[in-house]
Amino acid sequence: MTAPRLEINVDKIQHNAHVLVEKLARNGISVTGVMKASLGLSDIAHALLRAGVSTLGDSRIENIEAMHRAQVLAPMMLIRAPMLSQAVRVVRQVALSFNTELTVIRELSRAAQEVGRTHGVVLMVELGDLREGIMPRDLESTARTVLGLPNIVLRGIGANLACQSGVSPDARNMAELSALADSIESALGVSLDLVSGGNSANLDWALSGADTGRVNNLRLGESILLGCDPLRRQPIEGLYTDAFTLVAEVIEAKSKPSQPWGTIGQTAFGEAPPARLGGNIFQAILALGHQDVDPLGLRAPAGIEILGGSSDHLIIDAGDSPLQVGAELRLGLNYSALVRAMTSPFVGKKITEGITEKLTAELTTAR
């Protein structure tokens, strides 16, 4: 089989999404399945839709176009602010986009008139993480202007935390979002059907039993795909953390000294690694590198240690495992490694189905 390859278990993805959809539904919160780490792969989109997500979201119009070409039938939203240069593509492909700039929304309005459609706009509000968002004091005047634009419908407001600065969603900033929704509605005499509170980092808050106020949507990517809470990078109880596995092939396996010799300068990707114990180790090289994956985001099986990686080589201490040339090694991935592997043209994608083993999270301690 081709290597490296990403094995994608769509049943585990569906399970994860379904668990979260059900839990959040009890709080009146719908789930937008965020596809952006999936390169628009229709098998993943269908798994999310079977699980009951209300919409699919992606940050890139190319992925949304790919899903449409693959006949994925679902409401889709662009969750990154559109590029000015892509306004026509955006109004053609999605009925709704997340926005922070009036210049862009005016262009969407022009494009929507040209194409003969209406386009929905969710205004993103800055709540302290310092990534995207309109400053709260400017929200009302921006919303007022949006309401006057032809072929544009103001659908709601949203926020995104825990991405740029690691600011956690909590009772205070989420209450601020709810209060903003209320004040926009009363000041402008509109009703906002979408209050999109955030991403996987919001789960702790949303499921804590706290008052979720006006928030009626979350956009979930990492928690569904990796069963992981991004605030602490801990497994979420009841979810699979191994829906994705990266399989790589051994191209060299030799007993070698654990310590390099010669004058030491920088390595291919920066600083030399710290000195290690003396003696020999059983070292193997996998045909895998920065062009395929983020090597720092890989998890090796027990007894095997990843020593480092360059563009095309991943060096491991194989310990006592009898890895020979041609053998395959199975590796776990974090979100950074997953995004790189999904988008690398060198990594094959293999869809797998069925859940044979025990739920991984049953074996790990509950949060």
Ligand SMILES: *Cc1c(COP(=O)(O)O)cnc(C)c1O
């Ligand atoms: C990536 C992204 C998400 C999904 O984040 P996860 O942490 O993967 O759940 C949600 N909203 C926006 C705007 C994003 O860019």
